[in-house]
Amino acid sequence: MPELPEVETTRRGIAPHITNRTVTKVTVRDPRLRWPVPRRLSQELAGVKITAVGRRGKYLLLETENGTAILHLGMSGSLRIVDSKQPVGKHDHVDIVFDNNRILRLTDPRRFGTLLWTRRPPKQHKLLRDLGPEPLGPDFTGAYLHARSRGRKVAIKNFIMNGHTVVGIGNIYASEALYMAGIHPKRAAGRISRKKYQLLAEVVREVLNDAIAMGGTSLRDFVNSDGKPGYFRLELNVYGKGGEPCISCRTLIREIRQGQRATFYCPECQR
DNA sequence: AGAGGTACCTGGCAGC
DNA sequence: TGCTGCCAGGTACCTC
Numbered sequence: 001m002p003e004l005p006e007v008e009t010t011r012r013g014i015a016p017h018i019t020n021r022t023v024t025k026v027t028v029r030d031p032r033l034r035w036p037v038p039r040r041l042s043q044e045l046a047g048v049k050i051t052a053v054g055r056r057g058k059y060l061l062l063e064t065e066n067g068t069a070i071l072h073l074g075m076s077g078s079l080r081i082v083d084s085k086q087p088v089g090k091h092d093h094v095d096i097v098f099d100n101n102r103i104l105r106l107t108d109p110r111r112f113g114t115l116l117w118t119r120r121p122p123k124q125h126k127l128l129r130d131l132g133p134e135p136l137g138p139d140f141t142g143a144y145l146h147a148r149s150r151g152r153k154v155a156i157k158n159f160i161m162n163g164h165t166v167v168g169i170g171n172i173y174a175s176e177a178l179y180m181a182g183i184h185p186k187r188a189a190g191r192i193s194r195k196k197y198q199l200l201a202e203v204v205r206e207v208l209n210d211a212i213a214m215g216g217t218s219l220r221d222f223v224n225s226d227g228k229p230g231y232f233r234l235e236l237n238v239y240g241k242g243g244e245p246c247i248s249c250r251t252l253i254r255e256i257r258q259g260q261r262a263t264f265y266c267p268e269c270q271r
Numbered sequence: 272a273g274a275g276g277t278a279c280c281t282g283g284c285a286g287c
Numbered sequence: 288t289g290c291t292g293c294c295a296g297g298t299a300c301c302t303c
Contacts (some may be wrong), residue, residue: 003297163297259275260277261297262294
């Protein structure tokens, strides 16, 4: 479900409610996420203060003085700030309760999400250690993409969706960015010019920033921490628009599969 | 090393 | 109304 803009929207939504608040209790109703929620999470978090809510790629980091909770929303996860009167739903797997009687509630129907605990600096954690640069940070440049892709035969769409290349670009924004840059999604990553990569890096930043400004994209069930949807869906150019005319040239948008994921592109504008 | 496929899980929807 | 099959915003891990 969430790509980087949705995760960042979530981070911004929850941070003011829980930063500098102390956890009073953690209720794990169902520990069966992608990996089991560690039993010690409750003891580790209880009584400690959240010092910051960080993000690395699509991982959210609830930082404390004792360690860090590493949280990922997977395909269908969401976090909401609720109070204790809020009825518990079927997929409300974890509650982190705070001293201001607010609850950070993790909902995740498909349970592809992650909630782990580490005492070490989170960047050293196995899941975060080898991640590529942040797309909105200074290390993500056309020169970087160009250098990194030399000799690679992988399709450009798969290349930019790989978290070891760059974090945060999921299936929606990969199609959108390639459309904006005029790059065919099946082009071999190693056969794209430095100049095209410069454009690609720019449009990736643009599309992610715009989506964050709109509160993310809601396709089916994404809601932010207030339970409201995002509105970036209205801005999508190609994603989910197979068979519709390209807004630029009127050629019909094509839908193909790449690695069992849907890809949308304009065969005229993208080469 | 790189490329590509598989697995994890539930729910919604189209088609019969 | 049911049933079946397919699809869904992610990514670690496996094999070749």
